[in-house]
Amino acid sequence: MTFFDVLDILGTTAFAISGALSAMNRKLDLFGIFIIAFVTAIGGGTMRDVLVGNTPVSWMQNTTNIYLIGSITILSIMFRDKLDYLKKSLFLFDTIGLGIFTIIGVETGINAGLQPIISIALGAMTGCFGGVIRDILCNEIPVIFRKEIYATASIAGGICFMVLYSFMINPEYIYIITTLLIILIRLVVVRYKVSLPIFTLKKSR
């Protein structure tokens, strides 16, 4: 098991918890919770594999993901009262998942021989898609559409990854630094209500 596999498991776990929380919040039944947890956790990676042409997509290649997500779902249900303060827990796990899946997406792009800027775009799509699909299925406003910086944190992380990569830094450090940067950006932004410029349109009809 490589360091990369560990990251994959952590990201899957974080997104599965965020999916299970959303589904419980929506009062879905047992299997409904599992389905949303599953789709949230594998959504980004599936999108990535389909776009690159890596099929059957990776969650089909072995049963690790499905058993992991099943266990996480059961644990999330059992300890749902510890995951209290839904909004905060959801935010935290969603952010961890975003960070990890972004770098997995960027890495996949590099390995497929794609241009750096394309790899950054692939990373952002991989990181964001799980959360977007979770929100669409749960009838929430998609995360990338909310005021908190989301895609921006992912793209900033992708750029950081590429810069470090060009300096030939040890990949494991790159993974850790980039993931932490993405998580940090999102935490700081929400905590201090930082925001990027918004461009309003003149009143029109």
Place this chain on the structure above:
Amino acid sequence: MTFFDVLDILGTTAFAISGALSAMNRKLDLFGIFIIAFVTAIGGGTMRDVLVGNTPVSWMQNTTNIYLIGSITILSIMFRDKLDYLKKSLFLFDTIGLGIFTIIGVETGINAGLQPIISIALGAMTGCFGGVIRDILCNEIPVIFRKEIYATASIAGGICFMVLYSFMINPEYIYIITTLLIILIRLVVVRYKVSLPIFTLKKSR
């Protein structure tokens, strides 16, 4: 024409009717009705083919599906008053489609050499996706999100399929038994308001 092809045609027909009904309910124009009927009927199979890497996806391989869906759409429009009681008709055809497409998905997984539990997941996604995309496009709450058991019936059917398959039962029997089981579960559940446990979160913010 194999028994499997017959099933495929029945499932496509059922989902096309459910799509046409949804679209008429939303007052879409002629082509709009056709588009929704088409997307509902081919959605699940397209998702399945894309995930497994079977491209060009199956509805592109021949014109059977497109002419079938076109005819069904016209018939649905002509006999729309017989399909009265929209909610009941929609429910019935949607359930038949769910049952049939679930087993086609499971079978595809087995043929692609995927693990049993992965095949069950593929079956559930194949069965549910057409209805979900129909509901998203028609601005309805997606079926898997409603109170009636939906994904659960599909997963239960997939498990039943695998058990019967392991006993080497004649495939045609497996198809029929599993499909009927899925339809039965959904009918019984809605009729008697059975429900799986729901896990509520503590009031939180």
Place this chain on the structure above:
Amino acid sequence: MTFFDVLDILGTTAFAISGALSAMNRKLDLFGIFIIAFVTAIGGGTMRDVLVGNTPVSWMQNTTNIYLIGSITILSIMFRDKLDYLKKSLFLFDTIGLGIFTIIGVETGINAGLQPIISIALGAMTGCFGGVIRDILCNEIPVIFRKEIYATASIAGGICFMVLYSFMINPEYIYIITTLLIILIRLVVVRYKVSLPIFTLKKSR
């Protein structure tokens, strides 16, 4: 650079502007505007490539698209006051994109050896998908669901393409005539409030 590449650039530009306008209307931040512009511009083509099995999808093959969309986004932000009258600008650019991407989709289908009617369906999906995904992400009612004829214009254009193609007319003329026809249909329809028949369901419950 072929005539086809020019069309591709025009279509991408039109959809990128329509995406940027939608995103600014929704008050997304800088990167959010870029993401929506990007997804709108590449959505249809990505769908087309995934269905046909042409992976890695075309926007990953070179950096033209990503720099083009980036520049268009910046220009859209700078000149947002010239793009005043949001609704009209959005409508215009969305319609140009619909026309161009429809014929690119039809052409792709022909080149992949698909049946004419399948190619028309592929063209309609390619043309409509970018706008649909933009609207879903921006929480608008998807374009194909609104009263203005949308998918219908795309399908009519696809049929016209096939008729001209069967007469062996010079491809460049086919592209121009079909694209203009789609744009014209949509403009006329909205201007004169033409509509296709709508089939209402009897009041039911």
